[in-house]
Amino acid sequence: MSRHIPSATSSPLKRPISVSRSCKLVHHTQVRHATLLKRPKRPYTFTQLVTLSDGSTFIHRTTSPISVCKSAKDIRNSALWHPSSQKLLNVEEDEAGRLRAFRERFGRGWDAEAVAENEDVREGEEKVADRDESLLDLISGFGQEAEAQGQAKGVRKAAQKSGKGKMGEK
Amino acid sequence: MALRDLSLQSARSLRKSSFPRSFRFRYNVSRNASTTTHDQDLEPSSSLSIPAPSSDLVKDFDPAERARKRRAELGRELPPSRYRFRSPKYYRGPLHPHQPPPPSDPTSRQFIPGPFSLPRLEQTYHSTIAPDLMTLAYTHFPPGYRAPPKAPRLRSWDETSPYHKNRPLRAPRGHTVLPLLRPPITWQNVPRLERVTVHAMVREALEDKSHLHVARMVLQAITNVRVTTHRAKGSVVGWGLREGRQVSVSAEVNGGDMWDFVGKCVDMVLPRIKDWQGVKGSSGDSSGNIAWGLGPADVALFPEVEVNYNMYPPKMIPGLHVILHTTATNDREARLLLSATGIPFYGKQVN
Incomplete structure (x- = not known):
């Protein structure tokens, strides 16, 4: 019998600790003998x-x-889902050649050449090299024009640098 | 138009000629005779012959008055909480006298009402996709066919070494684990979509918790279900990941919400993605679950996000992984099912 009675020194120390713990448990963790049956939360639809x-x-x-x-x-007008549809294919209609003429006159250099050759540009490497040359011409021409007009040299340098950077990327 | 008319006419004439005259005659006879000869087969009793209730009975019938009387006899009405069954808030073990009802019971706390709608893709699945898949997977065995015996899946050790004794069986060739078996497909086990897991790992959440909140919001808006947050299981120094930090959110989508989500993806979101080729053909875990990823720009294309795009802070919308779990046991059939629902695949298909 005497064994079951806790010693006076230990009990006051133990009691408050256990109480505080149980308070914490109520808030944070699940107690084993009572599983909370949560109401399922569903967003309003x-x-x-x-x-x-x-x-x-x-x-x-x-x-x-x-x-x-x-x-x-959506799916009804997407070319991936309708690969055989002519309507959805992004093909340029240029029967009179007006678009081509516009591109030759005002378009970017590399575009005009590709259309003029009427070939697949991706095929050969030589064509790519040609394109790069033409690009280079464009850039150098831009710088010369600026110089001819008597503008600052710093501008021209910057333009050339950017051109070189592009070359490096390709 | 003329062609169609012609074909219709020919079909009509064919139908006429295909019926033998005797059959037609019999057909007509049976139709006309139904009023005369089959009267004996019909039951003579009819609800129409029963007389209406008497007038005094009709006069006395007043259910509201009767209920008022009963209440007066009782004294006062009980409050609804007194006689309505309320499910216990806690489950206190199998021996407790107050047991919660099962979740399917409307009085249960976990009860989810529904389904209230039949999603479009689900209808398509049951009406066309499932029969098609079953037909595609059909293999005919003549009656009396017996499948040839197969070798055991796990190989045994050749007893060349004394150390082979009592060893567990050898793994199959080419695998460390047993791949799933493919049972013959019948009407009972046609591959179907089981659930969808939408998952987003938000690395920025390690520094700023608000990224996680935005990810939660986006996922919930997209999937119609509540989102769960996950903590990092371990630390990875290279990623700056520390154990126990909340880094990812995921949503498990089932049932109608799942069909709605997949339908929405296929019909509206995936076609809007720029330069999207489709799902990679090598995607899949070789047991019928197929996944693909969506970048942050693609997630913004969901109509729910698009509607109030301004609500989400810019650059906080996360990228997602969409994992489709199917009941197919191999990737080939899962891919067949998904391509039937409208998800395109590209590249070499690895099974």
């Missing part, structure tokens, strides 16, 4: 009517509160 680009519609549940969602770009 609205019913939304989706209108695809071809006019077909369907209803789905979303968290978005907008009732009608119109999409401009």
